[in-house]
Amino acid sequence: MxxxxxxxxxxxxxxxxxxxxxxxxxxxxxxxxxxxxxxxxxxxxxxxxxxxxxxxxxxxxxxxxxxTCPLPSIPSSLDRLYSIGDMIRSAGLREDEQLESIQRISVCPPDIAEQMRFSENEPMIALERTRTANGEAVAHSINWMPEKLAGPILEGDSFSGSLFQSLEFKAGVRIVGAYSELTVPNYDDAHMTRLLKDPQATVLLLKQLHYDEMNRQVLYSLDYVRSDIFRFWVRRTR
Structure with missing residues (x-):
């Protein structure tokens, strides 16, 4: 400008x-x-x-x-593991979601298999949702899980609520940490366009490999978030 x-x-x-x-x-x-x-x-x-x-x-x-009445920014420290829903609620906003798809994939895509150290023959579930704050789309998430793990948390072809809590209370898997990479998606990324309100707006992509108490890779997430809403920070010391 x-x-x-x-x-x-x-x-x-x-x-x-x-x-x-x-x-x-x-x-x-x-x-x-x-x-x-x-x-x-x-x-x-x-x-x-x-x-x-x-x-x-x-x-x-x-x-x-x-x-308009702009949504407040949602801060998050990168050294703490928060779900998208946690961040929205912590900002005092009403969190909701729209289920886009649940895909059952018999052959794990090579890039996902490499990230999670799985065989490409591992059956996978891809859960895709758009997250809203006060009725406005602010994030789009794609979560990859092995089918044997995701089975207990899915109700037929539907899912709603906290993925972390569902995994813990329905599948007995407690996520305790994640390796996270914050990047900018490619300009032609189709998932990014769901969140673009304006040609000058930008979207961040948070790639996260989540692991449980046994240090097993159990969940790989792609979280597209609006940069005008989500702000990430990390404390650095010398």
């Missing part, structure tokens, strides 16, 4: 604050705002796009630009 767009972005935020604009309140037209701020409509639109990517504005083509 250019310095001029950043300045206009701050002016728009100040305008919303001074006029006590709440969720659903409509801003003046682009023409009126550009004249008021004495700036080109191109610069104004860039600032509005940035505010939209931050969840502070909603642009409805043909209707106008509206103030």
């Amino acid at each position: 250019s310095t001029k767009q950043e300045n206009i972005k701050q002016l728009i935020e100040e305008y919303m604050k001074v006029n006590q604009m709440g969720p659903g309140d409509r801003l003046p037209s682009e023409t009126a705002l550009s004249q008021s701020f004495r700036v080109s409509r191109t610069t104004l639109r860039g600032a509005i796009r940035q505010l939209e990517s931050e969840g502070k504005l909603l642009v409805k083509h043909g209707s106008g630009t509206f103030a």
Whole structure:
């Protein structure tokens, strides 16, 4: 974002604050705002796009630009193991999920087999869910488990609730840690597009290999999370 767009972005935020604009309140037209701020409509639109990517504005083509109630950021320390649901609830938000698919795969994909140190002949279950906070999609998860482990936690072709708790109380497997890699997914990753609210928005990918009390690899997860909602930090010492 250019310095001029950043300045206009701050002016728009100040305008919303001074006029006590709440969720659903409509801003003046682009023409009126550009004249008021004495700036080109191109610069104004860039600032509005940035505010939209931050969840502070909603642009409805043909209707106008509206103030929203942005979700708070969800912090997580990378040296502690939290589930996506735990992080959402810890931020005081209402957590929910949408089951996308449960796949039973007779031949384990080579990359998953390598990560989990399984034979490619190991039957696997792939559980895919979209997670929401206050009704808004904030994460998309794909969880890989051996079928012999996942069987007790699945109710036919459905699943809901905490995966960690289900594994512990229904399958007798307690996850105690994970090796985690935080990265940025490829631009053409189809799973990432489920979370993109705006072309300028970004998504992080958390790859995690979970292990139990016996140090057995029991779960491999791909967690796509919105970077405007989730913030990860780690304490470093010298």
